Amino acid sequence: MAYDPDLADRIRESLRDEAGLTERRMFGGLAFLIDGNMAACASSQGGLMLRVDPAETPALLARPEARRFEMRGRELNGWLHIDASALTSENALESWLDRGIRYARSLPAK
Numbered sequence: 001m002a003y004d005p006d007l008a009d010r011i012r013e014s015l016r017d018e019a020g021l022t023e024r025r026m027f028g029g030l031a032f033l034i035d036g037n038m039a040a041c042a043s044s045q046g047g048l049m050l051r052v053d054p055a056e057t058p059a060l061l062a063r064p065e066a067r068r069f070e071m072r073g074r075e076l077n078g079w080l081h082i083d084a085s086a087l088t089s090e091n092a093l094e095s096w097l098d099r100g101i102r103y104a105r106s107l108p109a110k
């Protein structure tokens with residue numbers, strides 16, 4: 001499955017004013033990076049792949065739309081998949097993107 005280009009456009013629009021923003025094809029999707037650190041990705045599995053503070057992962061997993069992102073059979077701490085059905089409103093999308101941006105900005109630039 002390819003990533004959703006409409007979701008990618010919505011992410012791009014939401015993040016257009018972020019300093020240090022770049023896009024790169026990664027993980028079969030389209031990733032959005034801040035100063036070289038991935039913040040979010042229009043996932044090839046549908047929905048949003050999101051990088052968050054690993055310490056926040058357990059609390060975020062309590063939300064029904066979130067699950068750990070799995071890569072090569074391994075669930076990764078600090079990496080979430082957000083179901084597309086939970087991203088229909090701009091407020092919902094921006095709320096998740098804010099978490100990804102905040103974490104990406106906390107990391108050293110690459």
